[in-house]
Amino acid sequence: MEENSFERIYKVVKQIPRGTVATYGQVAALAGNRRWARVVGYALHVNPDPENIPCYRVVTKDGRVSEAFAFGGENEQVRLLMEDGIEFVDGHVDMKKYQWFTPQIY
DNA sequence: CAGTTGACGGCCC
DNA sequence: GGGGCCGCCAACT
Numbered sequence: 386m387e388e389n390s391f392e393r394i395y396k397v398v399k400q401i402p403r404g405t406v407a408t409y410g411q412v413a414a415l416a417g418n419r420r421w422a423r424v425v426g427y428a429l430h431v432n433p434d435p436e437n438i439p440c441y442r443v444v445t446k447d448g449r450v451s452e453a454f455a456f457g458g459e460n461e462q463v464r465l466l467m468e469d470g471i472e473f474v475d476g477h478v479d480m481k482k483y484q485w486f487t488p489q490i491y
Numbered sequence: 492c493a494g495t496t497g498a499c500g501g502c503c504c
Numbered sequence: 505g506g507g508g509c510c511g512c513c514a515a516c517t
Contacts, residue, residue: 391515408499410499419500419512421514423496423497423498423514426497426498427496427513427514428515445500446500446501450498452498453497
């Protein structure tokens, strides 16, 4: 049972449904700890399996994508989100409508 | 082993 | 409403 922090984070990110986005803090909360927000960022930074881990669906609380996206630039991440049906306004997502709704597990 | 870093979040000005 | 500072936790050097 490898319950590493990263493993949990990756698992949560994989659970993000298409057409929705989740914030780092939310992923961290679903992973088990809200304060892992930065750890989540680091976890996605290593991103061992970008094919199975839709890290582009993870955005900041402001609804903005990470500027340090190393898979083709932030523009690439935005494009992928738009393909999922996410609407961008002035470079930011309408979290109010597209944020992944999750029952308060914690 | 200790210090610094980092794909963030929340509070303050 | 926008910008800046501090705080948290794990990984890296």
